[in-house]
Amino acid sequence: xxxxxxxxxxxxxxxxxxxxxxxxxxxxxxxxxxxxxxxxxxxxxxxxxxxxxxxxxxxxxxxxxxxxxxxxxxxxxxxxxxxxxxxxxxxxxxxxxxxxxxxxxxxxxxxxxxxxxxxxxxxxxxxxxxxxxxxxxxxxxxxxxxxxxxxxxxxxxxxxxxxxxxxxxxxxxxxxxxxxxxxxxxxxxxxxxxxxxxxxxxxxxxxxxxxxxxxxxxxxxxxxxxxxxxxxxxxxxxxxxxxxxxxxxxxxxxxxxxxxxxxxxxxxxxxxxxxxxxxxxxxxxxxxxxxxxxxxxxxxxxxxxxxxxxxxxxxxxxxxxxxxxxxxxxxxxxxxxxxxxxxxxxxxxxxxxxxxxxxxxxxxxxxxxxxxxxxxxxxxxxxxxxxxxxxxxxxxxxxxxxxxxxxxxxxxxxxxxxxxxxxxxxxxxxxxxxxxxxxxxxxxxxxxxxxxxxxxxxxxxxxxxxxx
Amino acid sequence: xxxxxxxxxxxxxxxxxxxxxxxxxxxxxxxxxxxxxxxxxxxxxxxxxxxxxxxxxxxxxxxxxxxxxxxxxxxxxxxxxxxxxxxxxxxxxxxxxxxxxxxxxxxxxxxxxxxxxxxxxxxxxxxxxxxxxxxxxxxxxxxxxxxxxxxxxxxxxxxxxxxxxxxxxxxxxxxxxxxxxxxxxxxxxxxxxxxxxxxxxxxxxxxxxxxxxxxxxxxxxxxxxxxxxxx
Numbered sequence: 001x002x003x004x005x006x007x008x009x010x011x012x013x014x015x016x017x018x019x020x021x022x023x024x025x026x027x028x029x030x031x032x033x034x035x036x037x038x039x040x041x042x043x044x045x046x047x048x049x050x051x052x053x054x055x056x057x058x059x060x061x062x063x064x065x066x067x068x069x070x071x072x073x074x075x076x077x078x079x080x081x082x083x084x085x086x087x088x089x090x091x092x093x094x095x096x097x098x099x100x101x102x103x104x105x106x107x108x109x110x111x112x113x114x115x116x117x118x119x120x121x122x123x124x125x126x127x128x129x130x131x132x133x134x135x136x137x138x139x140x141x142x143x144x145x146x147x148x149x150x151x152x153x154x155x156x157x158x159x160x161x162x163x164x165x166x167x168x169x170x171x172x173x174x175x176x177x178x179x180x181x182x183x184x185x186x187x188x189x190x191x192x193x194x195x196x197x198x199x200x201x202x203x204x205x206x207x208x209x210x211x212x213x214x215x216x217x218x219x220x221x222x223x224x225x226x227x228x229x230x231x232x233x234x235x236x237x238x239x240x241x242x243x244x245x246x247x248x249x250x251x252x253x254x255x256x257x258x259x260x261x262x263x264x265x266x267x268x269x270x271x272x273x274x275x276x277x278x279x280x281x282x283x284x285x286x287x288x289x290x291x292x293x294x295x296x297x298x299x300x301x302x303x304x305x306x307x308x309x310x311x312x313x314x315x316x317x318x319x320x321x322x323x324x325x326x327x328x329x330x331x332x333x334x335x336x337x338x339x340x341x342x343x344x345x346x347x348x349x350x351x352x353x354x355x356x357x358x359x360x361x362x363x364x365x366x367x368x369x370x371x372x373x374x375x376x377x378x379x380x381x382x383x384x385x386x387x388x389x390x391x392x393x394x395x396x397x398x399x400x401x402x403x404x405x406x407x408x409x410x411x412x413x414x415x416x417x418x419x420x421x422x423x424x425x426x427x428x429x430x431x432x433x434x435x436x437x438x439x440x441x442x443x444x445x446x447x448x449x450x451x452x453x454x455x456x457x458x459x460x461x462x463x464x465x466x467x468x
Numbered sequence: 469x470x471x472x473x474x475x476x477x478x479x480x481x482x483x484x485x486x487x488x489x490x491x492x493x494x495x496x497x498x499x500x501x502x503x504x505x506x507x508x509x510x511x512x513x514x515x516x517x518x519x520x521x522x523x524x525x526x527x528x529x530x531x532x533x534x535x536x537x538x539x540x541x542x543x544x545x546x547x548x549x550x551x552x553x554x555x556x557x558x559x560x561x562x563x564x565x566x567x568x569x570x571x572x573x574x575x576x577x578x579x580x581x582x583x584x585x586x587x588x589x590x591x592x593x594x595x596x597x598x599x600x601x602x603x604x605x606x607x608x609x610x611x612x613x614x615x616x617x618x619x620x621x622x623x624x625x626x627x628x629x630x631x632x633x634x635x636x637x638x639x640x641x642x643x644x645x646x647x648x649x650x651x652x653x654x655x656x657x658x659x660x661x662x663x664x665x666x667x668x669x670x671x672x673x674x675x676x677x678x679x680x681x682x683x684x685x686x687x688x689x690x691x692x693x694x695x696x697x698x699x
Binding site for chain 2: 080081083084087403404405406409410413414416417420446449450452453454456457458460461462464465466467468
């Protein structure tokens with residue numbers, strides 16, 4: 001994948017930086033969504049010439065080398081900070097899921113299965129069970145692949161409205177219906193008496209604010225909180241409705257699929273990214289957890305200080321004029337995983353693409369806007385699907401493991417270490433990378449190892465009160 | 469000022485990262501040692517009580533040794549990382565000292581070990597039940613808590629000692645750490661006779677604390693100055 005295709009131009013000291021789009025995949029189904037794909041992309045500083053949209057930068061090559069070294073240093077320096085910025089939300093999501101699993105018994109009760117996993121696991125023989133779970137996993141993965149390809153096709157033929165509608169419906173479902181069920185179950189667990197009117201008010205407010213924050217504008221922290229909540233809700237649905245062996249198999253196959261889809265030249269995600277790059281758009285940013293703000297230039301303002309202050313405390317995305325075709329704002333749920341290094345020091349012109357207004361605005365910007373460089377403001381992005389599958393792994397570990405908390409803790413540490421490693425690889429390779437494989441592999445290995453090997457050992461030690 | 473700010477945040481972040489890496493290393497060592505124990509148990513007669521106990525003791529010793537090996541491996545990894553950071557930094561000196569890393573590494577090891585020891589106990593302590601109803605000690609939870617605490621502290625101090633020994637090639641320091649770890653684990657074999665395990669562990673902890681403090685550059689004067697709140 002080329003790193004130098006032109007994208008959303010970004011201004012920084014009058015320099016333009018490229019913005020690589022994120023990759024997402026949206027598989028939206030009736031009652032569950034899958035999110036996938038990691039892409040990590042890196043933006044580079046480019047030379048100080050201003051650029052119009054859609055034209056690849058000409059003399060970018062020469063600047064790239066010197067920028068590369070600086071970038072590498074900066075990356076490694078700020079790498080640790082970014083890893084921590086991702087640790088916190090991933091940890092929060094997992095904590096919410098584990099807390100719910102441990103307290104609300106609804107999510108560990110078997111109440112049937114999804115239609116995508118039609119084969120039951122209550123069979124007489126082990127062989128039959130294995131076969132059923134393999135079939136279930138196969139069906140699920142094919143559904144996901146079909147949805148992915150559908151999304152790529154829709155994107156390629158510019159059916160943005162369909163994609164938007166799809167995403168809005170799925171986020172509506174999550175924010176209203178699933179959280180209503182969740183709230184109901186929590187009330188049942190703690191035996192809280194509640195009337196429908198209050199619940200309706202609560203859910204309505206929660207849902208509407210969520211839709212606004214995720215799809216439009218809102219305070220960054222609130223948006224992050226909502227994204228974490230919907231990932232946790234989705235993970236809980238998976239944990240409840242996927243039978244055991246099927247769940248583990250699906251996790252394993254999904255990481256393989258993620259690897260293939262992001263790295264292979266003909267993989268759907270890669271094609272998605274390349275299409276977006278050709279069109280100079282970003283993909284579905286609302287489906288990605290973003291740890292810092294996007295700073296935006298407001299054309300009317302002259303004062304860079306005021307600009308910075310204005311954008312700093314406010315919103316995730318202030319889009320300039322109407323960008324109706326953009327797959328940026330209203331992108332709701334998507335399976336997108338993407339990891340992106342972002343340089344946040346500059347102003348971001350929205351997903352411009354075709355409005356002549358924005359093009360004119362871009363050209364009208366002075367070439368020496370003096371925003372001071374603040375390398376601390378670089379952000380990291382991680383797709384929501386990553387959150388979901390990590391939480392599914394940890395949640396399933398806490399729900400079904402015999403070693404209980406030890407296993408949960410072990411899986412948690414394994415996933416975090418996998419995330420670290422993935423980010424390290426990202427810093428080294430500087431291209432789109434899937435975030436699932438390493439973490440999920442570690443998580444699975446540690447789950448099975450801890451459950452079967454460590455747990456009896458620790459049990460015996462605790463029984464005799466030996467300490468190691 | 470900007471530079472130092474960035475250095476501080478980087479520093480803190482790297483410490484946190486090191487903590488989690490450390491936890492991972494401990495986990496892997498635990499995994500390997502349980503694997504060995506498991507194989508040994510499966511290969512033996514489950515009804516033979518003394519044999520099982522003997523196997524458990526063997527498992528514990530092996531686990532201790534493996535933990536120290538992993539501590540050493542972690543030291544090697546950290547060394548490489550610090551060298552890399554020094555190479556990258558502008559002024560040739562590392563933003564993090566090996567001593568701080570030793571401390572963090574020790575804490576990470578200790579926290580993970582403590583968490584694994586205590587967390588199931590804590591979960592069980594919430595539930596209905598009576599401690600020691602079958603004639604076991606009634607102080608089970610209390611002593612477990614104290615033992616875990618002393619182990620966490622010990623791991624922290626051992627981390628400092630161990631890294632110091634590796635840095636300055638004082639092999640006897642490393643050997644002392646290993647022997648102490650074995651001794652503490654061994655002393656827990658006389659549980660539930662808690663006086664045999666808690667008392668030696670705490671005294672060892674006091675000795676190690678003083679030793680680590682002295683190695684990190686502390687002295688009696690510093691301590692006095694600190695306690696009397698002099699600048």
